[in-house]
Amino acid sequence: MSTQTASLVKTLNLKNFTHGTSEQRKEFAAEFEAGLKETGFIILEGHGVNTHLIEKNYELWEKFFTLDTEIKQKYEGVEGGARGYTGFGKEHAKNRSVGDLKEFFHVGQELPVGHPLSSDYAANVWPEEVAELRQYALNFYRELERVARNMLEALAIQMDLRPRFFADMIQDGNSILRAIHYPPLDDSMDKGGIRAGEHEDINLITLLVESTASGLELLTHEGEWVPVKAEKGQIIVDAGDMLSRITNEVIPATTHRVVNPEGENTSRYSMPFFVHPYPNSLLETIPSCITEDNPEKYPPITAGDFLYERLVEIGLIKK
8 A cells, every 4th residue: 555545544453343342342433434534435454354255256257257248248137237247338437428448247135035125136147157156256245244234333333323223224235246347458448438437336335355456546535536455455445325325424425436557458356345225225314413514415215216316327227
């Protein structure tokens, strides 16, 4: 991590919350909230996600993305990209018309037959050409879900809410593991394109394990773009629009982008985990975040309706 980034972005150890004293837990929670308010990002260590599991997922996703386009397209078109493959350039940042220079694959919640929410989610699709993918991707999904619950419990404690206030919202929620491939740049690509345009994530928080190359940048409150990269064993955590909405923008959504490579022109892979509530969860302003100086900004809306609106805005669902 660069000196500039290290001075801006807090590095926290999750073990101080999961295994620490009451004082260590309080300090972790306070530092987490402060990091989200100050820069929108924190770097997390001590999370317990196995390095081999991360590496194996990257290995298997690379096998998928190097398949012929015609094969990958067999797994495309599942409910506006809710599951499965989305081809190159089909998603764009909000308020941009040029597609991002990436392709990706979505893995979502898998619930037992008969579960009350099972009909709300599209079924996952699994590429038969990469037989091990289902096992490793779902194991990775569950591990990131565990980390997300811990982080959200810490945030709830810091905000003087019941400990499971946020965690209950994501219980059997619509969280998404997105495997992304940013291919090397070539002359056939749109000259105005960028790997991922300036945007804020839709969800509550995002967990991002180390990517295979640099390129991620955050926008500071002073309007400066700063590079951020998780090293091996670290996870970047940032705040999304849903969290910003229910906190009345007390915690702002993190503006970030992925820039095109300036040096070696190679593929970049990343695996963000977008932490979403269940669809009928109500995104309603937390009363303590409403003050005379900060009046309520947003009416209540369900997480499902909010997600639909944003997917239309970024081009994954056509009205």
